[in-house]
Amino acid sequence: MELTGFSDEQLTVRDAVSNICSRFPNTYWQEHDQKEQDPTDFHAALAKDGWLGIALPEHLGGGGLGISEATMMMQTITQSGAGMAGAQAIHANVYATQPLAKFGSEEQVNETIPKIINGTWRTCFGVTEPNTGLETLKLKTLAKKKDEHTYTVSGQKIWITCAQVASKMILLARTTPLEEVKKSSQGLSLFCIDLDRGHPGLDVQKIKKMGGRAVDANEVFFDNYDIPASTRIGAENDGFKIILHGMNAERCLLAGEALGLGYAALEKAVQYANDRVVFGRPIGKNQGIAHPLADAWMKLEAAKLATYHAARLYDASAADESIPMHSVGVAANSAKYLAAEAAFTACERAVLTHGGMGYAMEYDVERYLREILVPRIAPVSREMIMNYVGEKALGLPRSY
Ligand SMILES: Cc1cc2nc3c(=O)[nH]c(=O)nc-3n(C[C@H](O)[C@H](O)[C@H](O)COP(=O)(O)OP(=O)(O)OC[C@H]3O[C@@H](n4cnc5c(N)ncnc54)[C@H](O)[C@@H]3O)c2cc1C
Numbered sequence: 385m386e387l388t389g390f391s392d393e394q395l396t397v398r399d400a401v402s403n404i405c406s407r408f409p410n411t412y413w414q415e416h417d418q419k420e421q422d423p424t425d426f427h428a429a430l431a432k433d434g435w436l437g438i439a440l441p442e443h444l445g446g447g448g449l450g451i452s453e454a455t456m457m458m459q460t461i462t463q464s465g466a467g468m469a470g471a472q473a474i475h476a477n478v479y480a481t482q483p484l485a486k487f488g489s490e491e492q493v494n495e496t497i498p499k500i501i502n503g504t505w506r507t508c509f510g511v512t513e514p515n516t517g518l519e520t521l522k523l524k525t526l527a528k529k530k531d532e533h534t535y536t537v538s539g540q541k542i543w544i545t546c547a548q549v550a551s552k553m554i555l556l557a558r559t560t561p562l563e564e565v566k567k568s569s570q571g572l573s574l575f576c577i578d579l580d581r582g583h584p585g586l587d588v589q590k591i592k593k594m595g596g597r598a599v600d601a602n603e604v605f606f607d608n609y610d611i612p613a614s615t616r617i618g619a620e621n622d623g624f625k626i627i628l629h630g631m632n633a634e635r636c637l638l639a640g641e642a643l644g645l646g647y648a649a650l651e652k653a654v655q656y657a658n659d660r661v662v663f664g665r666p667i668g669k670n671q672g673i674a675h676p677l678a679d680a681w682m683k684l685e686a687a688k689l690a691t692y693h694a695a696r697l698y699d700a701s702a703a704d705e706s707i708p709m710h711s712v713g714v715a716a717n718s719a720k721y722l723a724a725e726a727a728f729t730a731c732e733r734a735v736l737t738h739g740g741m742g743y744a745m746e747y748d749v750e751r752y753l754r755e756i757l758v759p760r761i762a763p764v765s766r767e768m769i770m771n772y773v774g775e776k777a778l779g780l781p782r783s784y
Pocket residue numbers: 508509510511512513516517518519542543544545546601758761762763764765766767768771783784
């Protein structure tokens with residue numbers, strides 16, 4: 385990757401995180417993927433040096449940097465060969481804590497955030513539901529007020545990453561039934577709850593999946609699961625506005641993660657294209673091999689500009705209220721789309737460049753190709769980004 389234009393902070397983050405990641409070689413990630421084993425020691429290593437708090441306030445033990453630096457951290461993680469598995473073991477602790485730090489009560493942030501930063505607690509993000517999918521505003525999980533101090537949660541979440549290892553969940557649930565609100569964006573509330581897997585009323589079931597197998601993905605069932613009212617983040621029924629703050633950060637981080645994996649795949653492909661000799665010359669001498677790799681590099685470089693522009697805008701919007709939320713949303717969604725597509729192109733070309741060896745675990749690129757599907761699908765699909773950009777950037781009629 386061309387490093388010109390990055391700030392000193394971003395380059396310092398890149399060097400420091402890269403040093404930690406170098407202790408976790410490709411064989412570590414191959415094994416953890418095959419054995420479906422959580423990379424607990426990788427999470428602990430980043431927590432030990434304070435990296436989980438990179439974009440959290442200094443008075444809570446964080447680094448006080450922004451999403452621009454956090455995006456660089458996540459890119460460095462995937463680029464090291466840790467791939468999406470490495471990123472997914474870390475990223476919710478970085479983005480899902482953003483709304484908590486900004487809108488949580490003093491007591492709530494003082495109690496929770498330092499423990500997430502030092503790695504005592506891990507957090508997961510509970511939004512997606514099986515029966516509503518991308519139509520987030522229709523989600524059905526209900527947090528019903530039982531008394532002044534308690535809500536009772538019932539409903540189902542799906543695809544919740546790290547719910548087997550997390551102690552906390554940032555949960556989006558409906559507190560006012562859809563029929564009783566004027567706009568569907570109202571009536572949702574955000575909570576930071578304990579994920580007490582042994583407790584009656586909570587069941588977490590692992591989903592078998594294609595890639596990133598080192599991190600678990602789960603169905604989570606709530607059946608009259610009581611949570612303290614003090615776990616609510618911000619005002620009741622304002623949860624959607626609050627969570628958007630985390631979602632735009634998430635898109636920036638995911639864009640960075642996709643880029644890192646794309647560059648990692650490209651590096652492997654270039655190395656193989658230089659080393660592998662067929663017909664008496666390195667295969668990279670064939671333009672049929674070289675040009676698609678050059679094309680993939682240019683696509684990644686263009687997506688890199690979109691990604692760090694979005695992260696900069698996100699950070700600037702924290703101090704400058706004249707930057708509209710939808711401008712940050714358009715930039716963050718566009719960046720996630722462009723980075724995921726560019727990285728997919730790079731990963732696919734990397735497998736094809738390796739010929740048969742592209743299919744062998746030993747060369748890593750098959751793992752990268754399996755994992756790069758994730759940022760194309762999550763946290764929001766390519767199609768929904770097109771819908772959103774069509775509406776918000778182009779002024780086309782809303783299509784969803
Ligand atoms: C590995 C992995 C990890 C994940 N981790 C988490 C997590 O930690 N927390 C969490 O909350 N979620 C998580 N997710 C869920 C993820 O965010 C969703 O899968 C994603 O948002 C897509 O939702 P869905 O699967 O319900 O798709 P659906 O809504 O069922 O959509 C299916 C397809 O239809 C298309 N479609 C739907 N409506 C339209 C429309 N109006 N116009 C055009 N196309 C449309 C979609 O683009 C998609 O291609 C994860 C998913 C994966 C795969």
